Amino acid sequence: MSQLQDNFGRKFHYLRMSVTDVCNFKCSYCLPDGYRPDGKPGFLSLDEISHLVGAFAEAGTRKVRITGGEPTLRKDFSDIIRVIADTKTINTIACTTNGYRLEKHAREWFDAGLRRINVSVDSLDPRMFYQITGENRFDEVMRGVNAALEAGFERVKINAVLLKNLNDQDLPRFLHWIKHTPLDLRFIELMETGLGRDYFQAHHLPGSSIRDRLLAEGWSLDPRGAEDGPAQNFSHPDYQGRIGLIMPYEKHFCDSCNRLRVSARGKLHLCLFTEGGLELRDLLQSAEQRPELIARLERQLLLKRETHLLHQGFTGVTQHLASIGG
Numbered sequence: 001m002s003q004l005q006d007n008f009g010r011k012f013h014y015l016r017m018s019v020t021d022v023c024n025f026k027c028s029y030c031l032p033d034g035y036r037p038d039g040k041p042g043f044l045s046l047d048e049i050s051h052l053v054g055a056f057a058e059a060g061t062r063k064v065r066i067t068g069g070e071p072t073l074r075k076d077f078s079d080i081i082r083v084i085a086d087t088k089t090i091n092t093i094a095c096t097t098n099g100y101r102l103e104k105h106a107r108e109w110f111d112a113g114l115r116r117i118n119v120s121v122d123s124l125d126p127r128m129f130y131q132i133t134g135e136n137r138f139d140e141v142m143r144g145v146n147a148a149l150e151a152g153f154e155r156v157k158i159n160a161v162l163l164k165n166l167n168d169q170d171l172p173r174f175l176h177w178i179k180h181t182p183l184d185l186r187f188i189e190l191m192e193t194g195l196g197r198d199y200f201q202a203h204h205l206p207g208s209s210i211r212d213r214l215l216a217e218g219w220s221l222d223p224r225g226a227e228d229g230p231a232q233n234f235s236h237p238d239y240q241g242r243i244g245l246i247m248p249y250e251k252h253f254c255d256s257c258n259r260l261r262v263s264a265r266g267k268l269h270l271c272l273f274t275e276g277g278l279e280l281r282d283l284l285q286s287a288e289q290r291p292e293l294i295a296r297l298e299r300q301l302l303l304k305r306e307t308h309l310l311h312q313g314f315t316g317v318t319q320h321l322a323s324i325g326g
């Protein structure tokens with residue numbers, strides 16, 4: 001069994017696969033004007049997804065996260081889950097969603113094989129939620145989170161992007177929520193994208209401000225597991241939930257990078273912030289192409305940089321994270 005690795009000793013057992021660029025929300029930090037079709041070819045088909053996941057699995061991938069755009073907008077979303085679940089040696093199937101279809105479909109997706117779900121909830125104040133996401137659907141999304149908790153997922157995670165002057169007063173509400181609810185909260189530092197330096201400068205808030213408050217209130221940093229990615233995780237004996245921080249501007253953030261990304265049109269991205277993606281689609285047309293596809297992945301990994309270059313203001317081709325799945 002092969003294992004994808006780079007020149008810095010990092011192993012890649014986690015694929016973040018985008019299945020669509022389309023989204024029905026207008027998050028101010030991501031798609032402030034909503035999704036605009038670009039007239040390019042369509043998104044990966046079920047067969048192409050099956051070939052892709054099969055090759056990654058053979059190259060050592062154990063976890064697949066389905067993302068987008070909004071992945072649940074795909075009519076064949078449950079089929080996508082099933083195709084991955086049918087792939088031997090993939091042991092974790094996760095997805096990241098804005099949660100708008102969750103209330104209705106949580107059980108169906110669980111039955112198809114989905115085991116972890118991340119729901120983006122940027123504020124627990126419905127008006128602020130509307131202001132940030134452009135959608136007045138707070139109650140609907142929260143009912144979706146409850147449906148996910150009831151459906152039996154092994155992990156339900158809440159993603160919130162930290163935004164100065166928007167949701168920076170929300171921490172007490174989030175803490176209150178996870179006191180008796182077994183949710184993982186994930187606070188993500190705003191990352192600069194091609195969309196705009198002005199927004200970044202107005203709203204970026206370092207995750208260290210949250211970390212300092214957590215440590216002062218009795219939370220402790222969990223030891224890092226061998227399979228863990230770049231988040232720092234915290235727990236507290238009085239809370240059922242846990243908290244993770246993604247702080248991409250901190251030193252050594254990329255040391256534990258364990259993930260690769262494939263865009264909805266089949267391009268491999270070695271980092272969230274790269275110059276361009278490598279075309280894989282020509283090798284997703286039949287199972288016989290698998291050895292060639294794996295060889296291409298192995299070669300490309302040797303080009304992976306040690307770290308992103310965000311500090312120098314280099315945001316790569318990533319106009320917004322919806323185009324690459326975050």
Ligand SMILES: Nc1nc2c(ncn2[C@@H]2O[C@H](COP(=O)(O)OP(=O)(O)OP(=O)(O)O)[C@@H](O)[C@H]2O)c(=O)[nH]1
Pocket residue numbers: 065067094096118157159186188191229230231246248257259272321325326
């Ligand atoms: N810079 C950077 N940001 C990341 C990375 N992984 C996740 N993020 C950020 O965190 C956001 C939320 O990620 P999710 O899709 O919910 O996945 P996650 O919780 O980080 O992933 P798991 O490690 O699978 O739990 C992403 O959309 C990115 O904004 C990474 O490797 N590098």
Ligand SMILES: C[S@@+](CC[C@H](N)C(=O)[O-])C[C@H]1O[C@@H](n2cnc3c(N)ncnc32)[C@H](O)[C@@H]1O
Pocket residue numbers: 023029030067068069070071096097098118119120159160161188189190191192193320321322323325326
């Ligand atoms: C691109 S979205 C795709 C999945 C789904 N539509 C959702 O919102 O959960 C994945 C994650 O990226 C995060 N994200 C988007 N733009 C970001 C940015 N500029 N900085 C940090 N996180 C961002 C979102 O908050 C979301 O949790």
Ligand code: SF4
Pocket residue numbers: 023024025026027030031068069070098120321322
């Ligand atoms: S963060 Fe997710 S829900 Fe919000 S606009 Fe981007 S893709 Fe859509």
Ligand code: SF4
Pocket residue numbers: 230248253254256257258259270271272273305306307308
């Ligand atoms: S910024 Fe790039 S290299 Fe760093 S952890 Fe994220 S994907 Fe990996």
